[in-house]
Amino acid sequence: KAGVTQTPRYLIKTRGQQVTLSCSPISGHRSVSWYQQTPGQGLQFLFEYFSETQRNKGNFPGRFSGRQFSNSRSEMNVSTLELGDSALYLCASSPRPQDEKLFFGSGTQLSVL
Amino acid sequence: SQQGEEDPQALSIQEGENATMNCSYKTSINNLQWYRQNSGRGLVHLILIRSNEREKHSGRLRVTLDTSKKSSSLLITASRAADTASYFCATDPARKLIFGTGTRLQVFP
Numbered sequence: 001k002a003g004v005t006q007t008p009r010y011l012i013k014t015r016g017q018q019v020t021l022s023c024s025p026i027s028g029h030r031s032v033s034w035y036q037q038t039p040g041q042g043l044q045f046l047f048e049y050f051s052e053t054q055r056n057k058g059n060f061p062g063r064f065s066g067r068q069f070s071n072s073r074s075e076m077n078v079s080t081l082e083l084g085d086s087a088l089y090l091c092a093s094s095p096r097p098q099d100e101k102l103f104f105g106s107g108t109q110l111s112v113l
Numbered sequence: 114s115q116q117g118e119e120d121p122q123a124l125s126i127q128e129g130e131n132a133t134m135n136c137s138y139k140t141s142i143n144n145l146q147w148y149r150q151n152s153g154r155g156l157v158h159l160i161l162i163r164s165n166e167r168e169k170h171s172g173r174l175r176v177t178l179d180t181s182k183k184s185s186s187l188l189i190t191a192s193r194a195a196d197t198a199s200y201f202c203a204t205d206p207a208r209k210l211i212f213g214t215g216t217r218l219q220v221f222p
Contacts, residue, residue, distance in 0.1 A: 004155070033210070043156075043201065043212035056209055090155055100144055100205065104155035 001027055004105035006091050012111045018079040021108045025072050025093030031055075032074040033102065034066060037088040046089075049074055050097045078110075086112045117202045117213025125219040132189040134216040136202030137182075145178055145185050146203045150215075156201065159187075192220045 005024040013019050025032050034046040045058040049068035066076040072093075078085055088109050092102035120135045138145070144163045148156040162169045162178045162185065169176045175188040189196055197220045202213040 035210075035212075042214050045209045045211065048209075058209060088153065092156075100146065100161055101158045102156075102210065104148075104157070106155045107153070109153070 004029075004091055004093050004103055006089075006105035006108050008108060009106065010109050010111075012113060013081050014113050015081055015083060017081050018077060019081060019110060020075055020077045021089055021091075021110070023074045023076075023091030023093075023105060025074070025091075026103055029093035029095050029103070030072050031094045031097045031099070032068055032072065033092045033094075034074070034076050035090045035092065036060075037090060037107070038084075038086070043090075046076065048097065055097055081112045083112050086110060117204060117211065119200075119202060119213040119216045121216060122214070123217045123219070125221065126192055127221050128193055130192055130220075132192050132196070132218055132220070134187045134200050134218070136185045136187070136213050138185075138202070138204050138213075139183065140204075142180070142204045144205065145176075146205075146210075147174075147176060147185075147187050148201045148203060148212075150199045150201065152198075159200075189218075192218075194220050194222045196220050 007022045031050045033048040037043045048056040052068045063079045068074045088107045090107045092104045117136050117138045146161045147159040150156045160171045162176050173190045178185045199215045199217050201215045203210050
């Protein structure tokens with residue numbers, strides 16, 4: 001069974017641009033979560049989706065948004081990029097929201113110049 | 114603010130030695146998990162311990178939980194060079210998985 005797939009692996013953008021990151025969960029997994037990892041703040045929860053509905057949201061500004069499609073694939077979007085948005089963005093999936101164990105993708109490394 | 118704080122921040126040992134990492138958290142929990150992250154990659158789930166459990170084993174891993182002290186420890190026995198990675202504890206208040214700051218473990222051959 002294929003693992004969680006995140007694309008692209010690396011991304012370079014400039015301030016003010018927007019970016020869309022993609023995540024394909026493990027087949028059969030319907031819950032998808034996103035995390036931001038930076039050296040300064042560590043791993044921080046962004047949001048969680050299940051059945052195309054956002055179930056939970058972390059403390060990030062409205063520039064960070066996401067969505068989930070009927071096939072459980074998810075995308076996150078960051079608008080008006082700032083230098084501080086440079087981070088490793090990790091997607092994780094689980095069969096259901098109440099499943100505690102998460103399966104992570106390898107992440108998208110975003111650099112904002 | 115982060116739910117978990119880990120200690121030490123970094124640990125260097127020789128192959129065959131044991132490695133112990135500690136995690137402290139702030140609020141009541143249903144369970145605590147440990148994850149491993151190889152450099153710049155995704156996290157891999159290692160073990161989960163529930164709030165009513167005190168100790169759990171999985172292969173060379175031993176996890177303890179002390180809810181009265183709001184702390185957990187991860188012991189890796191007979192470490193190998195392949196264990197070199199960052200280790201994170203994670204708790205789930207309000208269904209938002211909150212990670213600790215992590216311990217960077219370096220195992221030298």
